[in-house]
Amino acid sequence: MDIQQVDTLVRSLYQAVDNKDVDYLSNALSEQSRFRLGNYPEVTDKTQILEGNRQFFSSIEAMKHTIDNIVFQRSDQTDSTHISCFGTVDYVRLDGSDHAAVFSTFLDVKNGLISDYRVFADLSGL
Template identity: 35%
Template sequence: MQITATNTTPHMKLIAGLYSAVDAMNATSIVSYVTEDVNFRLGNFDALVGRDPVKEANEAFFETISAMRHTITDILSEGETVFCTGSVHYTRKDQSGHEVPFATRLQLRDGKVADYQIYVDISGL
């Protein structure tokens, strides 16, 4: 995970930790950043509610790739809402690469992610 954004937000520590967990493909660590009743949606997949379904979905997704690495080029926040944009580089199981832009909207509550919306096209994987 690399943050190249020049602007700052009070939520930088949370963003760095969350995306480090994602890039480490550590579903247990990822769900430590979310609320028990988190609403989670990746791309055009159905929304999930709750830590356990989010953990299971992330574990299943991580089984389909070898690695991933985010570069966050912009972070904007307004109160408890944080927007991140950038690119994500995936390494497929055959070791070929695939890079696409992404955007994420995070709605925070009590220092954790309560609504986690990821806008990315993973159809090329």
């Protein structure tokens, strides 16, 4: 992947997340994926990953990610691209109140699909 492809992938992913678009996630994740959000346990079953995202999406009214930086590295050994990005996310809770948090995401992409998706953010305020 080149910088333009990486940028497009990250921005499309977060637009889909902000839209609570589980169908996009289903198409973006490989069948053998690993996912972790904050302090929640790691999940490796795609069906459970999608269900976990549905549950999280239903626990908030809305969210908006602002990406500050994207860094990537191509790995010839694993034929994958390692992507890191960070920024802020503004949440609207179900009661209408706001909460902001910083986040950092690590992605591994192979054959155009996300195989590893780890998001680090303090979600305790939600």
